[in-house]
Amino acid sequence: MTPVLAIARRELRGYFVTPVAYVFMVIFLVLAGLLTFYTGDFYDRGLADLQPFFDMHPWLYLVLVPAVTMSTWAEERASGTLELLFSLPVTISQAVLGKFLAAWGFIGICLVLTFPIWITVNYLGDPDNGVVLAGYVGSWLMAGAFIAIGTCMSTSTRSQIIAFILTAAVCFLLLLVGQPQVLDFFQDAVPPKLLGAMGQLSITRHANAIARGVLDLRDLVYFFATIVAWLAASVVMLDLKRTR
């Protein structure tokens, strides 16, 4: 476990020695606040909850998570440090896991820093803080799935831009597939079972379920399976690149 933590620690520190982390945080916090208050009808709903806040998260992550993950592996490859990393007594899985944990931890820090909005809602009303917590957990799990996708895309290229675009595209697809408009569009063309499966693939559906305060095992399995699958794909990708 030590190498995993060492790598995670180095990566996390790496975010904060460059301005990237701070720029990201500011943008994330400002956008989260703005979207909640202006497009989310935070006040007009007259409800003491953070639903509008969490509803915006998938779209925020869509743009911001690829920006965090695009450099994780692409940069190592481009700068030659990948050779150094893989000459250390570390397995590929350990390295992938370490970098994933760092990015996930970073998003976790960003989420924690949104606490003023939680204070606000507690000041204005009397929300169910269990539901709020579940919302945070759901949001964080969703971020984990996005990061795992971003990790995989970053391993496949040495260009950060390509990694960014690929990640955003795949994440967008996973967000879109659960939207009612899309499902309606496919309703006549696809057998109902497949339609149901498509709906189940959607990230938003599972995140929303958790955000409602229901920690259903199926939703947790969905997120962990997504994360593990994409990280496993990253490991395979890195291993493939060693042989070709």
Add this chain to the structure above:
Amino acid sequence: MAARKPGPNPHEIRKPKLCVGAGSAGDPAAAGTLASTHRRGSGSPFATNDVSLRGEGNGYWLPRTALAPMRGRKASPHYEANPRANLAARQRSLSPPPQPIPLHSIEMIETDRLTRCYGPLTAVDALSLRAEPGQVLGLLGPNGAGKSTAMRMIAGFLTPTSGTAWVCGHDVRKEPLAAKRALGYLPEGAPSYGEMTIREFLVFMVRVRGLERDVAFRRFDEVVMRLELDEVLDQTIGTLSKGLRRRVGLAQAILHDPPVLMLDEPTDGLDPNQKHSVRMLIDAMARERTILISTHLLEEVHALCNRVAIIANGRLLADATPAELEARSRYHGAVSFSAPGSGVSREMLARIPNVSMVEVDPLDGRVTVFPRAGQPILDDVQALLRTQNLEVSEIQLERGRLDEVFRQITTQRGGQA
């Protein structure tokens, strides 16, 4: 320089031989007691034994059976920071061996028909190398010869297309982590994380390698002192000069005190002073380690290596000591002199027995007299010059020119192995 004895000529080794006591890896005391019980006398039944063991410096020969308790000692992971792991290794070493020791475990670095293809291009072609304890093996070849690719495979960064390599007896394909633990590696160009300070970088390396706390502190101080990094410890690596960055790379490579070091073009792109200081460092480290260096600089071979493997187009073309390579040069044993202002008769020189050819440099008039293969001619040439009363400003016996041998070996296709 005591431990840097020239390695035995690989062409002469037919019987496998195990050398114990490379640097600190062996236990001289244990080897001594074992050795004294099996002192080789004349007519000893052990004399014909296949696998013999020679304790460093004591000249004792041991039969194969004597190896049993020593098993694992050669690979004794003194680089293993975890004392529990050490203990486990000792305990393992006490149990009887399940099978005869594979021969490759004897070498610190060995490759067996290591091959790597990039699509249709074969970068490394069935490369078989071995470096024994205490050796500095130079991997010499023109740019693009496959030196870096070979090293990357030994370091475990690239997977071989076929064949394999062993580091300290650990197969890099089957036990990659054990092999990597025994290896310190400086990749080409000494890549490191530019946004970190030297201190952070080395601490990261300590953590990733999982060194124990007290070992880590000791090694950190040692390495920082040895590479004279103490004054720049808190500088960001990205702002360092090339020479310093190379030193950081070296520090990283020896941080865990590995028995095997692999350095890919360690002095490439450095100025003469930096080259000198890096060479001094390597020379100092060579006393206790096996080192594999890749280079395309011939002077480096002279300065550092006690054996050279020349490769071109991914194939091993020569494997010899620098002196043996020089002996292949047509200049080997030639006598050259400058005799300004006097017409030296080429015919007269050519009439000396054992002289095959006389050349006069058209630019500076320097005369080079070539011998027939292996014949000494210096005395005869000097005698002739004396009897002819020729003023000679300077006379030199040539050792042979490595650059010429290098060119000859690497440019002819399918040169001798």
